[in-house]
Amino acid sequence: MQGNHAIAKILKAEGVESLACFPNNAIIEAAAAEGIRPICARTERVAVNIADGLSRVSGGRKIGVAAVQYGPGSENAFGGVAHAWADASPILVLPSAVERQRQGIPPNFQAIYNYREVTKWVEVVTHAHRIPQMLRRAFTLLRHGKPGPVLLEVPTDVMKEEIPDESLRYAPVRRSAPIGDPHDVKEAVRMLLAAKAPVIVAGQGVLYAEAWDELRAVAELTQVPVLTTLQGKSAFAEDHPLALGAGALSGTKMVDHFLRKADLVVGVGTSFTRSVFVVPIPAGKTMVQVTIDEQDVNKDYPIAHAVIGDARAVLRQLADEVIRQAGPTGRKGDTTAAREVAAVKADFLREWMPRLTSDAVPLSPFRVIWDLMHTVDRRRTIVTHDSGNPRDQIVPFWESLIPHGYIGWGKSTPLGAGLGLAMGARLAAPDKLVVNLMGDAAFGMVGMDFETAVRSRLPILTVVMNNGLMGGYDKYLPVATERYGTRYLSGDYAKVADGLGGYSERVEKPHELAPALRRAIAETEGGRAALVEVVTREEPDFPKYW
Structure with missing residues (x-):
């Protein structure tokens, strides 16, 4: 069999059910032949985020895998892998690479030289007969010790190289849990x-x-x-x-x-x-x-x-x-x-309840979070934030009730990562409602990948808080904003979501929010990705007592 088919068979043996990807990479077709579902994103970074979300929500019991092409694919995936490294998430990334005889010749991009600082292990598969050995090593590192991403770069000629069927002897790697002294x-x-x-x-x-x-x-x-x-x-x-x-x-x-x-x-x-x-x-x-x-x-x-x-x-x-x-x-x-x-908590909620229940127009982002939390069934819901103010506003007030009911991320904070993480979470937990809360700036980074959720029938709920600007940047960009409007944004994201084939609503008044959320949740239960855009005010304040 060819090298790419050997890789696919080993992934199947390791329990991999889906492959986040962007073509072309010969592993995609070989994996599909093994019954591994390709989830083709619009961008490589989002593909890596999808794999990342799957690994996080499954607690590493399932390993998210991403496959991208050599050159621009590997280059574009870097941000997603760096994010997984910063947050210690166990993902397997399988980019292809230029054929062996072209390696080491500029300007060919080689992942092994560029990913060393953001992976637990990175290596090139130099011969097809080494595929079982190197994937065994990869899954050993993914399932033991501190989690982190592993990357194996597979040259295109190694993908095509033949290895005897009988040489593919592979037993899945089992996780161990060492006790303390x-x-x-x-x-x-x-x-x-x-x-x-x-x-x-x-x-x-x-x-x-x-x-x-x-x-x-x-x-x-x-x-x-x-x-x-x-x-x-x-x-x-x-x-x-x-x-x-x-x-x-x-x-x-x-x-x-x-x-x-x-x-x-x-x-x-x-x-x-x-x-x-x-x-x-x-x-x-x-x-x-x-x-x-x-x-x-x-x-x-x-x-x-x-x-x-x-x-x-x-x-x-x-x-x-x-x-x-x-x-x-x-x-x-x-x-x-x-x-x-209980006493400190009561005092804390009294302090913030006016914002959490505010009837102001445009809506307070805290009202959005409060109504969302009291509309969903939190015992059957997974929620994640995005970078910036949405993260800092939701973290103190969203009361998580079940393990993995919240995906918190943040040692690296790439705008837009929450969308891919939510899709991966839905793959890991198809019986759960998965919600990603993002701002309009984050949607601008990855918004076209909402279509990935629609097309791949990953019915997540995206809530976009649209305040028409990059929140909190007034203190960094006062002159640039005054003279050139640098931090201001524009867009009707409900229309974008509708154009991408999802269910969408736009909310402008507080009393409209909970009914809109309920309708959107009903759409996700029917298998359709949904987006609720909420017109909000800028409130850069959030609870920070240290």
């Missing part, structure tokens, strides 16, 4: 129980380990409040009495209140990276870190104690050790922390 676990629990005001910070490692039940068990046994990172949002149900919400560029008053008073901060499944999109840990805190990757330890913050292992495995160990040290019920009878959380 028992002595490290014992010390972590001793510190946790000795602390007077501990806080748990849950990152996306909890989602990838499927450790949400274990996280809740530890929190309830110790009665320790839990906040999540932006990427970890939905790892801990935000209606739980101990939930503080997420801390990102914006965040809740509860996050700020409990972090400030904490004497111990315990991170689980988080790299503790310093970033404007991650709530900063106040100076002087004692910190404990549970991570799958030893390179996270002492990277940005001084860590007093670390436990290296899979989040689910270590949380189970922590729960068992709490019972050994504090008894079978731990501290479940102590509701002091939960009552304090």
Whole structure:
């Protein structure tokens, strides 16, 4: 068989059901012959975002795969791969490459030299007989350790090269979940129980380990409040009495209140990276870190104690050790922390409720978020934001109830990424309503790929908040805007969506919003992608207490 068919058969063996792509790449046709559905995007970056969304929502149990052509395809895909690298998302990217005899000759673009800083592993498949070995290595890296993108560049002549059918002996790679050192676990629990005001910070490692039940068990046994990172949002149900919400560029008053008073901060499944999109840990805190990757330890913050292992495995160990040290019920009878959380949360919502329920015209973006949250069934919904103000406005107020019910992203913030992530999420969870909330600037980046959702029968709901400008840029572009109108935008995005074959509505008054959302949701339930454009006002303010 030819090399491209060998690749397709291995992808099938690894459980790959869809291939995000843009032609031409010989793997696309070979994969289709194996029953792997091609999802052809309008742009390569969106194709990578689709693969990324599938991996995130499946917690890496399914691996999103993207295939693009050599040269411009590899060049255009870079932003999507860099985004997956920044957010530690396990995707497999399979660009073709110029034939072997033309490699190393300028100006031919070769991914191996240009993707090294944004991948967990990048390599060229130099001979077809190496395909099983190299894909085995790729899936091993995708399923073990800290997640991240892997890229294998396949020259066009290797795609055509014949290998004997009998040489394709391949067994799928199984995931492993290493436990922590028992002595490290014992010390972590001793510190946790000795602390007077501990806080748990849950990152996306909890989602990838499927450790949400274990996280809740530890929190309830110790009665320790839990906040999540932006990427970890939905790892801990935000209606739980101990939930503080997420801390990102914006965040809740509860996050700020409990972090400030904490004497111990315990991170689980988080790299503790310093970033404007991650709530900063106040100076002087004692910190404990549970991570799958030893390179996270002492990277940005001084860590007093670390436990290296899979989040689910270590949380189970922590729960068992709490019972050994504090008894079978731990501290479940102590509701002091939960009552304090409730009081701070009530104060926080009182502060922001006038915006969340505002009847102003144009609409407040906070009213859009509030009505959306109370219109959908959040136990059957996945929502994601886009970059900029939509992200900072939704994160503090969207109350996530189920694991993977929210896709938070942000260490890299490419405008428009939410659209592809939503399509990938729908592939991973076809029984869920998937919503992407974006601004008009983000739609301008990727809006034509709404047609990909229509054509591919991926019935997502896109909500575009159209305020006619790039929100928050007034302080960066005062002269450019005054003289040339640089930050102002224009467009009727409902008409664009209609022209692309989707269902669309335009909302200009608050009382119109919930009925329009319900009609759009009904269209998605019938298999049609829908877009609701909401004319909003600029409100660059958002909750940020740090």
